[in-house]
Amino acid sequence: MTAPAAPAAPPGPPAPPPLVNVTIDGVTVQVPPGTSIIEAAKRAGVLVPHYCYHPSLPSPAVCRMCLVEVEKMPKLVPACVTTVAEGQVVHVASPSAKKARQGVLEFLLINHPLDCPICDQAGECELQDFVFQEGRSGSRYDEYAKRYNPVEEFGPDVLYVANRCILCTRCVRFMDSVAQEPVLNVSERGDRAFIGIAEAQRLDHAWAGNVVDLCPVGSLISRDFLHKARAWDLDKAASVCGGCSQGCNVMLDTRDDVVVRVRPRPNLDVNRHFICDHGRLDYRWMNRGDRVEVPRVLRDGRLVDAGWEVALPRLAALAGEGGGPVVLLASGRASVESLGLLRRLVGDRPVTAAVQVPLGEEAPLAGVPNLALRAERVPNAEGARRLGYVAPWDAAVDAAAGAALVILLDVAVDAALGARLSGLPGALVVLATAEPEALRDAALVLPVTNLAEETGVFVNRDGRAQRYSQAKAAPGMARPAWWVAAEALALRGADAPGTAAQAFADVATAWPAFGGLTHADLGHTGRVLPAVAGAA
């Protein structure tokens, strides 16, 4: 699973062919045969400017931006489709290559509206970037620019601003080759060409939003993000999508501690460069205002606000050693750290643990193997199972009626579930993000963070453990659930972790399914956990 390029081979693969030596702007690198110059250049630390090329799409070599000079070749060649040859010497920054690219940039700008002040892409626009880097300081274009109607609605969330389009065709190729539902086209020809759509269809594919990310300029834009923020005002955090068990790697973009956008973060083993629209648009819950912000304890038959210094001893007492049976009901959005430490907190007592997993329709991305919006609409169901949250959900809820202690971790409680969990004989402890309105008789309500507010690990459906980072501050006194459990453990005199990394190491040591891994081991793209027979 660690070899980056080689596809899965049958047992006993032949020795890989020898690497090719290529020198790019003076830096010699060794790359596998068949590598394109543009990818080899990345290894040499050289970014060849480009528009139509994208590593997850077929290369048409049409923007002609990546023209480079290769010694002994008569003409400049497109780096995206020219493969390296042994001993090749490539000049990306040579005068002829630079002039060619300057020419392309000038051509791309002659009809461009330069409406950057009102363009969502400004600040993360590849046209801006490359013109800034090596474009001419002024245009020699003295004619009228062509203009289209300003905005066309391609689909529920995708708008097309034809005037800004540079016809790189990434969007068309994504729908053709990756989504395999060609609903976009290049219409007309010559300088009259634009990206078109038929009257009979809309761009409403479950993965359509990727065209917005793929667009190198501000031509395809998201209605959801329209005029919400300037790119340079955003803070970004590497995260993992909470929308389903695929575990797509994402970037959470926040502005003033509000999540305003979710974008894919490349992980060639999980989601390549893509995320589905469900994951992209399902972030508003992270910004919910009806949050539990203060621990609440039962006093005189009423829940009243209290500090952690009051709530934690109560929790430690309720979860103490030697008590009766415990039922743990946890959200599939809870982290490995939180799920693991809660189990440790009630470690020696009989435990029935279950994870809440809402289901939905599967929506595969046809052109990428093993990539789909999965039916299990939570990110960590697999992690929970590997931590023993394996009881059937209904049976576990039923078991609550016979338990001495019931702990809910960020469980979504509707009226029906609320009814089943009311009037329990044992104590009810609710670790909640949002206000648990359907629960009236909890002994403790403890504010915990959601995935945007904490660092943690999820395990996706394929057993890949992936780390996500905190994107915004937690509201009020909310803390990660693992911290709550750890503090209660500490009150009992146990050696408890103080950071998410320590919490993960603690869990990974205790549970063989996690093979003693650490946060550092997971890196940016995660690690597949060793297969463990019957994690339960």
Place this chain on the structure above:
Amino acid sequence: MSGAHGNGHGAGVPHEPVFTGEPLRRLEALFPKYPTKQACLLPALWIVQEERGWISEPAMAEVAQVLGLTPAYVKGVVTFYTMYHRHPTGRHVIQVCTTSPCGLCGAEDTLRALLRESGCGELGATSPDGRFTIVEVECLGACGFPTPVIVDEDFVESVSPATVPALLARYA
């Protein structure tokens, strides 16, 4: 006078399928000649145009359905080729070459005469009597016979302003 163009199918009229009966048989007869159905796209579009005089969006969607393509794909192809009409036309469509070789030999005068005598007035417009639509086209590959003109499916060589009235008179 082979053209059956411009029979008044305007936008907004519900689409009557083209590919039933004889047109469908003509299309299906082409399938064995190509390894893919997609390769029959240009021929299928020609059939639509022969049957309806122009190619509407619903017709593109129908072609897409018949050939296992998407409407947007078909539209991208239709808009690439200049001979497919995307709007209703007059009963007769006249294509006039004005590219350099013909331009050297008076093609622009011929074009002006055609626009005037037909009543079309301007390029792309249909004459008030519904007879003609005139379009300017690039090289028709008959540069030795300026000005070449195509009326519907008739290729006419050596048209000049003097011969325009007689040419138009042949088409009702």
Place this chain on the structure above:
Amino acid sequence: MGWPHPSHPIEEPVLSRHFGDPAARTWDGWVARGGYEGLKRALGMTREEIVEVVKASGLRGRGGAGFPTGLKWSFMPKPSGKPHYLVCNADESEPGTFKDREIMRWTPHGLLEGVAIGCLGIGAERAYVYIRGEFTEPWRVMNAALAEAYAKGALGADAMGSGRRIDIVLHRGAGAYICGEETALMNSLEGKRGNPRIKPPFPAQAGLFAMPTTINNVETLTAVPHIITRGADWYRGLCKASPKSTGTKLFSVCGHVQRPGNYELVMGTSLGELLWDACGGAPEGREIKAVIPGGSSVPILTAEEARATVLDYEGVAAQGSMLGSGGVIVMDDTTDMVYQIWRLTRFYAHESCAQCTQCREGTAWTAKILERILAGQGKPADLDLLLDLADNMTGKTICVLSDSCAAPVVSGIRKFRHEFDAYIAGTREPVMAGV
């Protein structure tokens, strides 16, 4: 014979011998004129023997690039179970060129025979003839001839009783100059936009429907039956200058000459003889000023250069232009060169497929600058700008449409700069409305 003018003594009619003779269009008429002898003979030859004869004849591609035909055929792989395809490029649309049209109108069986032999030469059982949509008459004539050829058993599962399968499919284009570029043509045949493809892969590896494919021009394939029946030596002997350019070539002459039309000349004939003798020079009282010798995409020659030009691949190249498709556009001293060059750039802007940035934007921009100059709003810096744009448009795109737009601009400014300067200086009356 020449067409539509009477034959001229400098002509060597081989392909054009029966132009203007409607009887030659029919099966019987064609057989009576020696037709299908070449195919019969080829059916008795091995694939390698056919390729060797064509190689030895020195025949080169007549569509414009001049690549040796036998060598091209030899690139086709050995039989591997994959279908091989022959594609005949009958998308003749290079301004100034109208020879393939006459071949198809008058001698359709000659082309079908050549296509059939081509199939044998590359190991194909099926050929597609891509005829441009505007060629309504050649389309009808070719369809009639094809039906006859099938009815007579020359084509089909048992071609001429040989037990070999040769199928020919006629495919109609729909209006796109760029489909004359071979990879664009293949895309168009596959039911796609006519976008040129990046190479590699080359057609002989993965061409039409991703199978090994050879594409030949109409004139090239029509010459093949003659080479098979009369031999490589005969064909190679048709040569007046460079031994690398053999056989006869159809030259389409148009524009300002007294007798426009097609002239079939032995390679190496003088362009001066063609224009001033055979074609009768410029119309009465005028002088030839400029000549585009190989279709609109090649650099312009002055009258003096044209007079000194030898018509073969090497001879035209020696004058700084190209033989191209053999479409000779003649402009006399009444011609406004700026206007004509603008009109050519407008053609290329109209026909650009829109893939490559330089072509999509550059052709249109170039045309706009020339329009402004013609409107009397040119600036002294415009000519340098045009030349720099031409540089940015040359040698940098997938196909050569962009280069073709730049070529007449560059040669036009270099050779007729004073005409541009006159518009810019205001000493010449504007011919266009300004913006």
